[in-house]
Amino acid sequence: MPYQWTRRPAETGPLVAEIDLWPYRSLPKRDFVRFIAATAALVTLPLLAVLGSPVLWGLLPFLVAAVAAIWWALMRSYRDGSVLERLEIGPGRLRLVRHNPRGPDQSWEADPYWVRLTLHETGGPVPAYLTLHGAGREVELGAFLSEEERRALAAELQPLLDRLRAA
Missing domain, CATH: 1.20.58 (Methane Monooxygenase Hydroxylase; Chain G, domain 1)
Incomplete structure (x- = not known):
């Protein structure tokens, strides 16, 4: 998978997780x-x-x-293809930073309690379009991932966001 958890969420205690996403390279x-x-x-x-x-x-x-x-x-x-997205998830803060190959970095922050993860099966620019909505904005997550990878990422992220809302 072209994403990796750099810090896995703990089962107990405050949830702190970090995930890095990057495009797939067919020629290493x-x-x-x-x-x-x-x-x-x-x-x-x-x-x-x-x-x-x-x-x-x-x-x-x-x-x-x-x-x-x-x-x-x-x-x-x-x-x-050197774009990198980092999603940091913590109590009271969810931050997405996109490091672009050319141009400035883009960042988005929101309170995870209000963040909604949506997997748009249809109606998006690609099938299984993955977005985060919060703080008055909707941002795309993993635009460079394949359809199956976006589905797997959504399945991993949704329980974490649900856990943050319950805390």
């Missing part, structure tokens, strides 16, 4: 170098046929540009 950073090396090797295979001829120098800049473009696109994808 450790495999990035392997992918670029394999791409470069496959792109240079056709150059073996023209080795020693002037055609090599005509093709080489385009093949280098292709590998460089793939490198740039993947790095841009990593930067854009």
Whole structure:
């Protein structure tokens, strides 16, 4: 799951929990170098046929540009996917902070007693649209998560919010 409890709620005592959410990465950073090396090797295979001829120098800049473009696109994808959401849940305070890759951080705070967690099955921009409503605003939670992950997150968060309301 692309979210992790950094502080799990205790069964007794004041509820304090923290969860970090991030987008799923299908190509981990450790495999990035392997992918670029394999791409470069496959792109240079056709150059073996023209080795020693002037055609090599005509093709080489385009093949280098292709590998460089793939490198740039993947790095841009990593930067854009570096968004992180942190939800802090405590007695009397629920805080959501979104660290954006470009631009300022966004934050939202509310009293957990009044916060309503809603999983919009339909009517949202995506199926199983997850929102928190409180303090006069409705904010989206885990926009980058898959439908199943948003459902699982809602199932984990709802009991915590219910417990805070009961306390």
